Amino acid sequence: MKTVYIFGAGASAAEGAPVLRDFLKIAYQFFKEEHYSTELDIVWEFLEHFYGHETTINHSNELEKFPGLEETFNIVDWSLLQNQAFSIRFPRPRLHELKTALVKLISMTLDKSLPSYNGMHQAFVSEVIRGGEDIPTFISLNYDIVLDNAIRSTGYELEYGFYGNHLNHMDCCKKIPLYKLHGSLNWSFCPLCGEISEHNEKVAHLLFKDKYSITCLNCGSDSSQAIIIAPTLYKSYNISRLQNVWDCAGKSISLSDRLIFVGYSLAPADTSIIATVKRALNTINKNREIIVINPSEQACSRYRKIFGENCRVLCQKFTGEQV
Ligand SMILES: [Zn+2]
Helix, strand or coil, X not given: CCEEEEECHHXXXXXXXXXXXXXXXXXXXXXXXXXXXXXXXXXXXXXXXXXXXXXXXXXXXXXXXXXXXXHHHHHHHHHHHCCCXXXXXXXXXXXXXXXXXXXXXXXXXXXXXXXXXXXXXXXXXXXXXXXXXXXCEEEXXXXXXXXXHHHHCCXXXXXXXXXXXXXXXXXXXXXXEEEECCEEEEEEECCCCCCEEECCCCCCCCCCCCCCXXXXXXXXXXXXXXXXXXXXXXXXXXXXXXXXXXXXXXXHHHHCCEEEEECCCCCXXXXXXXXXXHHHHHHCCCCCEEEEECCCHHHHHHHHHHHCCCXXXXXXXXXXXXX
């Protein structure tokens, strides 16, 4: 039986990663209250300026009244796409700077909040690999490398899908496909040769610092960038290797007999994911089992809305146990 697991933010949250709605608050705690980092000042300045008059933020709890990370990203992206300034204080060059700071905030916060040992993922992955007949495929919407490390700890190598198609990847018995649709903290993109380099450790939080440079493993250039596709309605995937990752993910869903969603909320704003999954399911018409592991009633009802009554919804938290 071919099984595809799709991991969303809820799975990483079970290991300690902040959920999207708490991201700004947690980042403020880490990088303003505990260890002050000037690199993120532009984010707090934008929020203080958000209502058009000066509001001061003095404590992380005050971040709750502001729009969350996702909405802030959407507003910045919309302004940039429409060639508009936000205000006198935030003309377009500063909006670009703000966007970079928001990406930096995500990678720094994840780097700081996740412990190096992630027991639930390790237990889950080793159970899946031990018990399955076919090699499973994992798709992740998370940037962190929790799932990557869990797969590596079983002795398998990772196939991120930058090249080739899913069928080639299934033929290789030493590697397990892990398609990360929104990028990864251990990837760097080289704008010169267009290749993505994969690293064993997280590099994204280093790529924004002036004194660090990550060498492209393909051409040796040292101007690499992070690949963190922001949580916004206006996502862009104009990196051809990343497009290949999406194609591989789509193919794996088409061929699957069982599709298991772990900790993914299937939010209405995730149009690109919903359209990709639906299209993949429609490409090959067969009976599939769709299983959902999510503790939120609201998320569970979203699944019934998108996949009909046939999907099996387990309204429970990800604990690392098999379903
Ligand atoms: Zn290069």
